[in-house]
Amino acid sequence: MSSREDILGRVRARLGRNTENAATARKDIEAAIDGRVQGPRPAVPTDTAGLVAWFEEKSAAQSSSLDRVATLADAPAAVARYLAGMNLPLRAVIWPSLAGLDWRAAGIEVAPRGAVDSDLVGITGCFCAIAETGTLMACSAPDHPATVSLLPETHIALVPMSRIVPGMEDAWNLARAELGSLPRAVNFISGPSRTGDIEQTIVLGAHGPYRVHLVIVERE
Amino acid sequence: MESRSRHFKANAAASLANPVLQTNLKTAKGKFVDKRAIAIKEIDDFEGSREAAKNIRNRVLENLDLWLEKFEESATARGATVLWAKDGEEICRHVAEIGQRHGVQKAAKSKSMLSEEANLNLALTAAGIRPIETDLGEYILQINDNEPPSHIIAPVVHKSLDEVADLFHQVHKTPRKTEIPALTREAREVLREHFLTADMGISGGNFLVAETGSVALVTNEGNGRMVTTLPRVHVVITGIEKVVPTLEDLTLLLRLLPRSATGQSISNYVSVLTGVKTPEERDGPEHLYFILVDNGRADVVGTEFQDMLRCIRCGACMNHCPVYQTIGGHAYGWVYPGPMGSVLTPLYTGLENAIDLPQAATLCNQCGVVCPVMIPLPELLRRLREKQVEKHLRPWFERFALKIWAKVAASPSLYALGSWLGVRYLKWLAGGRDRIAVLSAAPEWTLGRDFPAPEGKTFRELYRKGKK
Amino acid sequence: MRVALFVTCLVDLMRPRIGFAAIELLEAAGCDVIVPAGQTCCGQPVWNSGDRAAAAALAKKVIDEFVGSEYVVVPSGSCADQIRNEYPVILADEPEWRARAVELAGRVYELTDFLVNVAHIKTLPGNFSGSVTYHDSCTGLRGMGIKEQPRALLAKMSGVELKEMAAAEECCGFGGTFSVKFGEISAAIAAKKCGNACATGAQTIVGGDLGCLLNIEGKLRRLGDETTQVRHIAEVLTAKK
Structure with missing residues (x-):
């Protein structure tokens, strides 16, 4: 007997599985999956201003830094200002989907590809952002390599204001509506990587970025 | 992992006698307990959320076989391979085979308690695959001669900064650093x-959707x-009980897990991974394997201990346990310490x-x-005690003492006689003082404290006299 | 109100004065108190040790003994919890007994809960004076919801200054048979409780469960503290200057 059959067989026996109750149970499973019932959710403002303010507050609590620009075209200059202010090089690996912005005009040299170890700055967008916890949702795709938000010490993300949603449930619904099925990797990112393993003292910058900087884009 | 739970008492005594450990436990306790208390306040309906989380977990457990088949079907449809393992040995065999199939020389591991259950690192090394623990805590343990973790989410909670500093200095042969950053x-x-160089990534799985x-x-x-993300092959090792129905259910559980564990509203990274990379994608594994593990779990389904399978491994029970706070995790002797471990260890490794x-x-x-997830841990511990009694696993003197007490308490006249004698004996033992320093009838009590002396007469005697 | 007092075996053996204090309080609240003569132990030690049969026998004995009393009052949160919350579980497989257990559960109360919420006691018989700190015993607190009741009673005494300790709701390490099976761990937990209690500077540590109090007192004395007093809430509420 295969281990699969052995394990499932014992579970079935313990649950008293038979053909009738299996049919009922399968209906429950389909109902659960189709129903997608949401549990209790913390209250988060739903008006745009309140939502953005909430996202900013929670992002700051996750140790992300924040900036705002009016349009996407203003983003490169804002990113350049941030990099200069932090004494970071004006050189970054970037999601290929964002390579079309005029980074050169802002003095930033960008490489549209997946990240490598020597990249110090990574620039990404996001699929959407979650106000409840100050979280970015990044979906992997050929134009959105997952390494860009992971390997560099500094991660800069452009966050369109229109893509800020109240909670993770809303993010899933957006993904279902726009992507159909889930991409290979959905990464929720809430501030820089950290560890508390030594004496439960939180240190920012473990294996991922030391810094996460969010540039909120008011209009696209 | 070889269980040392049989030596609990000796282990605990060693922990109590270790001043560094005692200091570290005290530091950790404050942080875990206080942070959780603050974090749960962010959830308006925390009790309602616990109830909902319990229901989600129960819904799956009640039809676990079919939910597993559903998960397998969904995962397979996305190009993953689903394997099943009855025990630790089979986990090791699967991983070694996957490694050989894909020419793996090095495996980078994210934290997996199941790999501790299976002693996977040892098996990988034997199979010519070098395992690297990458969680900072687990890494510290690995370079300290494969020391076992003492906490499920804070594996080196028992270690001080100084101990880590010494270890890094010795193993990395670098100047000794004293700052945590x-x-x-x-x-x-x-x-x-x-x-960057690992061919295989091994992770646990907090949930399967x-x-x-x-x-x-x-x-x-x-x-x-x-x-x-980086290695060519990703192997997920997870217990069969980890299935949740939908992304919405996952979301609710994710509100509770980090808050209960570390007092965070969300963990920094939540990755929901589905299938293998497409040819156009620049990163991600080409091969994804799920190893769904029994190792004692299937036999808990449908029993009076099924509630335990709701566990989402947050560690809140141990962080809040007065016993864990006093002796730390190693004393429990197996993979899972604290109250959850005291239920899981006998269930998975044998009551005896x-x-x-x-x-x-x-x-x-x-x-x-x-x-x-509202697991009634004390009630499960009590049921395990009942099993111990049923199987005559308790020491004879304890069984004897219980039988005597049950007999005496069932009979008012025996009780009257016994209590009359008992209090007089204790009073005599106190010798006019208000306490007894050594109580031979219950020697454990007076190991670390005195036994206050009784007044000298029983309430029933005095009450009857007063009434007359 | 007619009240039957369940004395508890620990009070019977170790501190009869707590039983008499409970009677005094109940009478001060206007109750007629009876003490059924055949009572012994609620069975919690055997139940928590895993002996279901013995626990069921003792549960039935208590159920029989307290038939017909309007209320059953217990000067212990954990014994009251055993009767109210555990008896129906112990007797779950015997429908007739279970029904009787549920019926008893509806009229069994922990002492301070009864005084505050049922008898609505106006004037306390004691006039204790001094600073106290209150230890919340686990089963009373988490099983019976005993938290505000003893504090409300202490607040009625003008001479009492309540100094809350840190971690008042944390276990003192007693745990019934745990204390005699794992003495060292139990005593080490007790030491933390003593530390928190003494840090308040209160002269008296007060609680509602004698097991915890014996544990705390025993640890204090072993630590060399000869001055801090340890008292049951009923003793404090009836104490005369």
Whole structure:
């Protein structure tokens, strides 16, 4: 007997599985999956201003830094200002989907590809952002390599204001509506990587970025 | 992992006598307990959320076979391979075979308690695959001669900064650093190289989503993302009980897990991973394997202990346990310490192999009230005690004492006689003082404290006299 | 109100004065108190040790003994919890007994809960004076909801200054048979409780469960503290200057 059959067989026996109750149970499973019932959710403002303010507050609590620009075209200059202010090089690996912005005009040299170890700055967008916890949702795709938000010490993300949603449930619904099925990797990112393993003292910058900087884009 | 639970008492005595450990436990307790208390306030309906979480977990357990089949179907449809393992040995065999199939020389591991259950690192090494633990805590343990973890989410909670500093200095042969950020950077640099060169990533799985065939991983360090993004092969090792129905259900549980564990509103990284990379994608594994593990779980389904399978491994029960806070995790002797371990260890490794664990609890129910999925831990511990009695696993003198008490308490006249004698004996033993320093009838009591002397007469005597 | 007092075996053996204090309080609240003569132990030690049969026998004995009393009052949160919350579980497989257990559960109360919420006691018989700190015993707190009741009673005494300790709701390490099976761990937990209690500077540590109090007192004395007093809430509420 295969281990699969052995394990499932014992579970079935313990649950008293038979053909009738299996049919009922399968209906429950389909109902659960189709129903997608949401549990209790913390209250988060739903008006745009309140939502953005909430996202900013929670992002700051996750140790992300924040900036705002009016349009996407203003983003490169804002990113350049941030990099200069932090004494970071004006050189970054970037999601290929964002390579079309005029980074050169802002003095930033960008490489549209997946990240490598020597990249110090990574620039990404996001699929959407979650106000409840100050979280970015990044979906992997050929134009959105997952390494860009992971390997560099500094991660800069452009966050369109229109893509800020109240909670993770809303993010899933957006993904279902726009992507159909889930991409290979959905990464929720809430501030820089950290560890508390030594004496439960939180240190920012473990294996991922030391810094996460969010540039909120008011209009696209 | 070889269980040392049989030696609980000796282990605990050693822990009590270790001043460094005692200091570290005190530091950790404050942080875990206080942070959780603050974090749960962010949820308006925390009790309602616990109830909902319990229902989600129960819904799956009640039809676990079919939910597993559903998950398998969804995962397979996305190009993952689903394997099943009855025990630790089979986990090791699967991983070694996968490694051989894909020419793996190095495996980078994110934290997996199941790999501790299976002693996977030993088996990988034997199979010619070098395992690298990448969670900072687990890495510290690995370079300290494969020391076992003492906590499920804070594996080196028993260690002080000084101990880590010495260890890094010795093993990395670098100048001794005394700042936590510097030590963390040193580990980052050592491990970055391994992430980039590993052929295989091994992770646990916090949840399996049946709807989508995904695994959800939560980490703070980013190592979970590394091992599931960079290597060619990703192996997920997870218990069969980890299935949740939908992404919405996952979301609710994710509100509770980090708050209960570390007092965070969300872990820094939550990765929901589904299937293998497309040819056009620049990163991600080409091969994804799920190893769904029994190792004792299937036999708990449908029993009076099924509630335990709701566990989402947050560690809140141990963080809040007066016994864990006093002796730390190693004393429990197996993979899972604290109240959850005192239930799981006897269930998974055999009642007779962990005879002290169900007893080593004051049944204060602090664990039960903080558990995010409402597992009635004290009640499960009590049921395990019942099993011990049924199987005559308790020592003879304890059984004898209980039988005597049951007999005496059942008979008012015997009780009157026994209590009359008993209080006089104790009063005599106190010798005019208000306390007894050594109580031979209950020697454990007076190991660390005195036994206050009784007044000298029983209430029933005095009451009857007063009435006359 | 007619009240039957369940004395508890620990009070019977170790501190009869707590039983008499309970009677005094109940009478001060206007109750007629009876003490059924055949009572012994509620069975919690055997139940928590895993002996279901013995626990069921003792549960039935208590159920029989307290038939017909309007209320059953217990000067212990954990014994009251055993009767109210555990008896129906112990007797779950015997429908007739279970029904009787549920019926008893509806009229069994922990002492301070009864005084505050049922008898609505106006004037306390004691006039205790001094600073106190209150230890919340686990089963009383988490099983019976005993938290505000003893504090409300202490607040009625003008001479009492309540100094809350840190971690008042944390276990003292007693745990019934745990204390005699794992003495060292139990005593180490007790030491933390003593530390928190003494840090308040209160002269008296007060609680509602004698097991915890014996544990705390025993640890204090072993630590060399000869001055801090340890008292049951009923003793404090009836104490005369």
